[in-house]
Amino acid sequence: METLNELSQLRDSGFGQPWPRHGLKLLYWFANDCVSFGNxxxxxxxxxxxxGDFGFHRFKNRYDEYGDKLLPDIDFPYYVVGNLNSPGAEELPDYVSEDNSPVLHNSNIDRIIVSLYDEEWFHRVYVTQHHNRSNDYDPNATYPISRSLLMIIRRMSLEDFLEEMGYFTYIQPFYPMPVINYSPQTTNTFRPDLPAVTPSSSDSDDSESPETQNNDTKIQIDDDTSSQHPSENLTMIRRLWNIFCTIL
Structure with missing residues (x-):
């Protein structure tokens, strides 16, 4: 069983990763709040x-179905912590349990096991995890943690420790609402001196009259020619025809 002495070894072991697993946060809490170093x-x-502080309870180190034990037999009792549903686990800091959810089955599989000497000193510290959503622990994911690694973790902030481990808390992606630019429709109106010519626009406003919402060009001519001389009428018609052709 390989002992983890460096941060790189802990990172490569995969313990407590990825999100929403809580093992790395649990280990940070243990190194800073549950253990100190004497002579x-x-x-x-x-x-x-x-x-039973913080949800600790006895770990009996039973034989598994293959006749093996997870940890060595020693004369000191083992205790395990990390089950966020155990009585007393509510005493753990919020940052340890914040991602625990029944719908996230990996959010509560990590554990720390300690051997306790004379109820005052830790003899050994191990990290482990449950195997395939069962009550069994995974022997291939069980590692002793050295004193030197615990001391390294104690000198770090939680944020720096998690970053060093490559652990990132999941962030719900944010998809911005589409921006719709609304431009009011306009109508261009041309007003020559004599006839009124109003070409319609394809972007006509809803309030525009029906007469200007088609594609025809209309020329309005006041018909007051009945009282004029025929030659004058002919001259006027020619002028209007020239104006009409110029507009088109």
């Missing part, structure tokens, strides 16, 4: 696993 770097327990 000769002995690991002093700052919590009380035997009393």
């Amino acid at each position: 000769e770097n002995i690991m002093i327990s700052e919590c009380d696993p035997a009393d």
